[in-house]
Amino acid sequence: MARGKKRKSEQGPARKWFWRLVKTGLIAGLLATISLVVAVLVVRSSLPGFEDLKSSPNGQMIRVLDVNGKELFSMGPSYGEWLQYPDIPEVMKAAMVSVEDRRYENHPGVDPIGIARSIQVRMQRGHWAQGGSTITQQLARNIFLNNNRTFGRKGREILLALAIERKFSKEQILELYLNKVYYGGGAYGIDAASRRFFAHGARDLSLAEAAIIAGLVKAPSRYSPTADAKAAIGRATVVLEVMQDAGAITATEAAEAQPASVKLAPEPRQNSVRYFTDWALPQLELLIDEAVEPIEVWTTLDLDMQRAAATAIQSRVPAGAQGALVAIDRDGAVRAMVGGTDYVTSNYNRATQAVRQPGSAWKVFVYMAALEAGYSPDDTVTDAPITIGNWTPRNSGNRYAGDIDVRTAFAFSKNTVAAAIGNDIGTSTIANMARRFGITTPIDTNPSMVLGTSDVRLLDMTRAFASISAKGVAITPFGITKVQTMKGDVLYQSKFDGSRVLVDPWVAAGITDLMQTAVNTGTGRAAQIGRPVAGKTGTTSSNKDGWFLGFSSGLTTGVWMGRDDAKPVGGLQGGRAPASAFAQFMKTAVAKRKVEQFDTELVLPEWQLEPDEDELFGEPEDGIYVDENGMPIETGRGIEFDLEGGEAADNPRLDQEWIDSVLGRGADPAPRRPEPAPVRKPRPLPPQNQPESLLPETLRPEGQ
Template sequence: MANGRGGRREPNFDVPEGRAADPAELDLRLSGADRAGGGVAKRETGTRTRNEAPRRASKPKRKARRPLLGRLIYAGLVLSLWGVIAVAGLVAYHASQLPPIDQLAVPKRPPNIAILASDGSLLANRGETGGRVVSIKELPPHLPRAFVAIEDRRFYSHLGIDPVGITRAMTQNLTRRGLAQGGSTLTQQLAKNLFLTPERSASRKIQEAILALWLEQKYSKDEILELYLNRVYFGAGAYGVEAAAQRYFGKPAKAVTLAEAAMLGGLVQAPSRLAPNRNLPAAQARAAMVLAAMEDLGFAKPADVKLALATPARPAGARGGGSANYVADLVMDVLDDFLPKFETDIVVSTTVDTGLQAAAEKALVDELNLKGGRYNVAQGAVVSMRPDGAIRALIGGRDYAQSQFNRATTARRQPGSAFKPFVYLAAVERGLTPDSVREDSPVNIKGWSPENYSRDYRGAVTLREALALSLNTVAVRLGQEVGPKAVVQTAQRLGISSPLQANGSIALGTSEVTPLELVGAYAAFANGGTGVIPYVIAGVKSAEGKVLYKRSEGGLGRVIDANAVSMMNAMMHETFVSGTAKKAEVPGWDLAGKTGTSQDFRDAWFLGYSATLVTGVWLGNDDGESTKKVSGGNLPGEVWKAYMTTALKGQSPTALPGAGRWRNRGSDGPVATASTPGGLLGALLGEPEPPRPRVATTQRGRAPSADDRNFLEKLFGLGE
């Protein structure tokens, strides 16, 4: 049937009838004829029938295997290729995290403020960097060479990264113990300082290398080295070699020696650990390594290296004990008033005299070191200015390193009797004179009964005598006569800006003031009646010399009548002749001033002046603890005299404005002077007592007593 339909032929598996097909007997393999193109006859064997057994295929020939070395080379090449691709991918990725190359720029260095003394010498640097930018041409050759020798000896031959240096560092880290070695070039270090964070990661190192290559393409080697030297950190807030040289050696970078250059070059590896002012032996050992490297590279002559090793660098002590920093702090406090904005380095010229600054600091520190413990006084301040308000010396504390609080400008303390000149000025402006008489006797104001320092009374006295001896009762009576408001207004007119309480005790200096403003107010007496605004900045220039600010003449105008100035100077001169300031007299000089002691001996003051210099001294404790009877006439007077003796040396003595008109003009005879002692002092020394309205008395009688001897101590400057 199958053969009858369309000629279709059914497959015949040649299985005998009556027997089932055995799968094992079936040959289902395709013959060559069964495949596409199976009709093509084979060249050698021809066709074979379907039932013909297939010929066994011959074994293929085994290919020759490559040598092991060849296979390793091949694998290495493949791995290297993939490594290059991976590195390229990493570089591309991390490069994409950076700003586009055409937008990259070296960030501006924060501006430095160089603060100079009146003679042009550097007092201090301020700003984030601690020093000005210097050109590599300004520096001695051994300074940049020290950094190249120890940090990157192939600096002038590599392209920003140094494979040799990296390999050497890796080898040392694997084979040696101790401090890990770095393979970063100077260019890489600069890239990190300019653009990157301090984190240590593979990502940052890749970016560092990319930026180093960019820097090498954009700048010359000397430009890169100059950027590096001005940006690298040396510790102690010093960025750049100029800041470091000033910080550690007290000199500009252009003046450092070979030994100092080696120490600076070695310092950048670990600024905190190797700072010479903290760990001098470690700093000197590292400097010796730098010198050896410089000699090995031919950067320094063997003889010079030998000398540098024999005399290693040592840090310089802070000039003036660091007190110039108090001046610098004041400059920074007021600079915005004159130059609100600046983006480049500036130079600020001040009125401060370095010699006077050092003399003022020495006088204060020596006194506190000698007597501070005995008298329980820990701190002090000194302000000295010309009569026009130009600050010549300013000491804000005993030790700037220990305390940066500026007591000269910021601490408000009770002036005590140093405030009395404002009371007397208000009185003479209302018609009284140095020879006007007032009663020194007990006084009571609504239950308040102030006493004199010595707790005795002298009866009727002239204003000249009352001010010289700092009699509290007379000052209080005068304050009541003119009115507390008039006293406050007078003080404010002369430049006191601190809040003042218009009450009865204002006459005894119970309202707090700063040393700076009190000295500034006294300047009006020294200059003949013109109010001043104390100032320290004389001018400001850019680093290139362009004038940005120059102080013009200024002040508060006339604040005291000429006749009133004459009377005040005559009365305050008497304090140096026969009063509480006698111990501070400088022979040959016409001086005037006033002492002051606050309640419970918390504050002690001495304010005094010549016609050329006004100086104030304050001593006390920051926490207000009482001293052991430190009064204006003893320790502060000693500081004042020590300083003024130095400050006035070599100058020609000049008379105080108008003082001669009212000096020694008592209605009943001359006032006692240094050459003709009178009163109690004259009696004890066997000198005749000059005529006066009334003889000094005490409540206990006229004969010298223990209280009289106490008064004598005060008269010589041991009291108020």
């Protein structure tokens, strides 16, 4: 009896403690439940409405359009048509529920069985390897949270899921999920995914296609059909097996689905347009602040011109070489940009990034500086051997023409004349001219700089020629004309500023005169397109670089060709492949534009004008025949000559009358005695502005 009483007394306190713990647990559980219910109700009251959730995007979508409104491509998230629940194919609903949340219809937003299984795997492997999230939890995470796998984030996810289930119906939740979840390739929602991967809307999804899309949710990048078709098909096969196991489809339907036979949409080709967009789109950061709402970016690119530019480069570039082309309109709008022969194999943009020597194309700055300093196209200069310090430049073929005019020296790209002019006016003056016209790369001032030894970018050179085409007004290349929201609200609109004048119009007219002659009679003859063209060739030593830059009908185009490793390329003279590519492109680019004559009439300033009565009267001199170097020859005597990139010709008559006829300036059939009037003759700059010249007397402007 004593022992029984003792046991009873020992069990009494134990029972008391047990029931205390039970009561405490029940109270704590009740309080936790109340707290959870209150929290869920609070969160539920703060959730956006169903329509608000439908309209809120997950990131910014950018549609990029050409100048005519043709879509070039889309970047960022893509959203297809919003499909209401009744419009979503049943196979899509069944596939998603089967593979992601089989007990979707029965749980309150959280699946205790799935969570327990996920925790068990976490304890076994030491890391999260299996998800226990329901469709509702995934929706909460996609809309309101991030993908960090922490207990704090998981707790908020569970709370949101419970609140969502209290606020929306199961149909609404599944509709939101299927229209907002990310499926890879920038596609949000099943319609965007269907269009991205199968080239049709989600309303027409087959069972196999639905299985592929349902399989993407687990790992959009790994199972993307465009990234790894084999992995996507394998994952879709697993989805079909799960659907069969869940009773959503029969074994026959699963066997007949055949994911491997699904026709995938072709991957958009990374063509030459990307050279342009890679250059233009970073400018958005400087133009607008909008970073959330979907926007449309209207660019300056003309898709038809871009295709013509890519074709011209690909068909004209020598084997083993690369090529680049930039076309700029009269207001600075970049209409075409090609940075290489193939963007897929090389996205390096040689139009905007590469720096190469321009060769004789640099002479536009030499001659503009000369015109501004007092030279005129009709001045006589001497093409003869010259040594400046330790430098002795030479002409192609070591041929020298003697006394010729400035126009002829430019047309035939005489190196010795350019060197003499540079020595006369100063290389720093030429460097200043290049800087004025937009050359941003370092410029040396050694005597040889007149032959284009300083590295430049094609875009900068083309910009300079565009400013010449604009009669000396500064042109700034740009790629974006307008940015607006999808609702039509304009966020940015480009404006042309033509207020900055780089040189006087008569200087621009003079260099245009010279460049027109170069195309019609000189080294740039391959660039002729049947309408007025002004331009300049450029070839560096050993044919490492070939250039042609010119303009016609308001469009300026620059072409560069060469190897990336700067090795010589046979036949790469600027007057050959680059000029031919220019002509091929421009014939298409300006075909619908009005033919425009150049304004090459030089209205010289007063200090360059002086009357000369001897020039007002008397009969004009008879024209003489000269060779390509401007040397007199006997009538009928054939002389072969080699232009830069040109071919031999016989008996070229290169006097001024012949040049005027080639340029279409016209003349009266019979010479008429001119009326007395002041005659424009170049005079030197005032003495205080004239550098001491080392040129022979015949190379100095008249009167110096």
